[in-house]
Amino acid sequence: MIQTPLCHLLGIEYPIVQGGMAFLGEFSLVSAVCDAGGLGVIGAGNSPPDWIREQIRHVRRSTPHPFGVNIMLMSPFTTEVVKVVEEEKVPVVFFGGGNPGAYIPALKEQEIKVIPVISSVLLGIRLQRLGADAVVAEGMESGGHIGETTTMSLIPQMVDGLHISVIAAGGIADGRGMAAALMLGAQGIQMGTRFICTEECIAHPSFKQKILEAGDRATAVTGQEWGHPVRCLKNKLTRKLLTLSKSSAEELGRGRLEKGLIEGDVEYGSLMAGQIAGLIREIKPVREVIQEVMKEAEEAILCLPERVALSG
Numbered sequence: 001m002i003q004t005p006l007c008h009l010l011g012i013e014y015p016i017v018q019g020g021m022a023f024l025g026e027f028s029l030v031s032a033v034c035d036a037g038g039l040g041v042i043g044a045g046n047s048p049p050d051w052i053r054e055q056i057r058h059v060r061r062s063t064p065h066p067f068g069v070n071i072m073l074m075s076p077f078t079t080e081v082v083k084v085v086e087e088e089k090v091p092v093v094f095f096g097g098g099n100p101g102a103y104i105p106a107l108k109e110q111e112i113k114v115i116p117v118i119s120s121v122l123l124g125i126r127l128q129r130l131g132a133d134a135v136v137a138e139g140m141e142s143g144g145h146i147g148e149t150t151t152m153s154l155i156p157q158m159v160d161g162l163h164i165s166v167i168a169a170g171g172i173a174d175g176r177g178m179a180a181a182l183m184l185g186a187q188g189i190q191m192g193t194r195f196i197c198t199e200e201c202i203a204h205p206s207f208k209q210k211i212l213e214a215g216d217r218a219t220a221v222t223g224q225e226w227g228h229p230v231r232c233l234k235n236k237l238t239r240k241l242l243t244l245s246k247s248s249a250e251e252l253g254r255g256r257l258e259k260g261l262i263e264g265d266v267e268y269g270s271l272m273a274g275q276i277a278g279l280i281r282e283i284k285p286v287r288e289v290i291q292e293v294m295k296e297a298e299e300a301i302l303c304l305p306e307r308v309a310l311s312g
Contacts, residue, residue, distance in 0.1 A: 175296020
């Protein structure tokens with residue numbers, strides 16, 4: 001069985017983290033991932049603090065295992081949500097969408113593990129100095145808000161630049177991706193899009209079906225011109241957004257994520273998903289997904305000597 005120092009750090013069986021997806025990272029998915037041996041993560045998104053507190057308590061009633069909360073730094077409720085996770089003594093806190101340096105010292109005082117989701121080695125070094133326990137190094141292949149560097153390029157640079165654990169994210173949906181990430185020096189992986197197509201995820205069936213039908217060129221990146229790139233499945237909304245100015249695009253995009261993910265508007269809703277969507281072909285229970293990823297990763301690593309000959 002594959003285990004890494006990340007498993008000990010987080011108190012989990014397998015080095016697999018569920019991405020903290022807004023609207024979809026709620027207690028039913030989070031609990032299922034935790035029970036299957038990974039780390040489930042509540043996606044705070046722009047949700048108010050009362051909802052986050054409720055989700056934390058739901059997870060605690062549903063599973064005895066460690067879990068996390070992903071806090072989006074662009075949320076209007078960031079400070080209040082940080083206070084909630086401190087009060088609820090959440091085991092692990094992830095931060096996305098910016099520099100969480102101002103929040104790290106107080107969380108560390110509460111003995112809460114802090115893992116920023118980043119795409120910059122320099123930012124990783126700064127946050128490591130402030131006490132970050134690990135980082136999620138997220139390549140541009142991922143769904144939602146993205147950086148500029150691919151996973152293949154980012155992971156080894158992050159591993160070389162830091163001495164804390166690096167979790168690879170972006171473009172990983174099976175055991176081959178996990179094995180590749182481990183070869184690059186990562187101590188674990190984070191998957192988001194793959195967990196959307198699970199029985200426990202509350203995503204609308206129409207959204208799940210769009211992922212199942214996706215090919216290798218099914219996604220588009222909007223907002224790149226003004227520094228806020230977001231990757232989604234292509235639809236009428238993405239085509240329209242690509243023609244608009246920043247202010248017009250922000251106005252049109254307001255409220256579209258819930259419309260796509262929860263209400264199932266696959267044409268004018270925002271369908272955040274990664275490039276790896278083209279590899280997903282089935283909706284399965286979370287436990288089965290995790291077991292398959294682990295088995296495939298082990299097989300890929302064990303079979304490598306049969307595929308690669310080393311000459312003396």
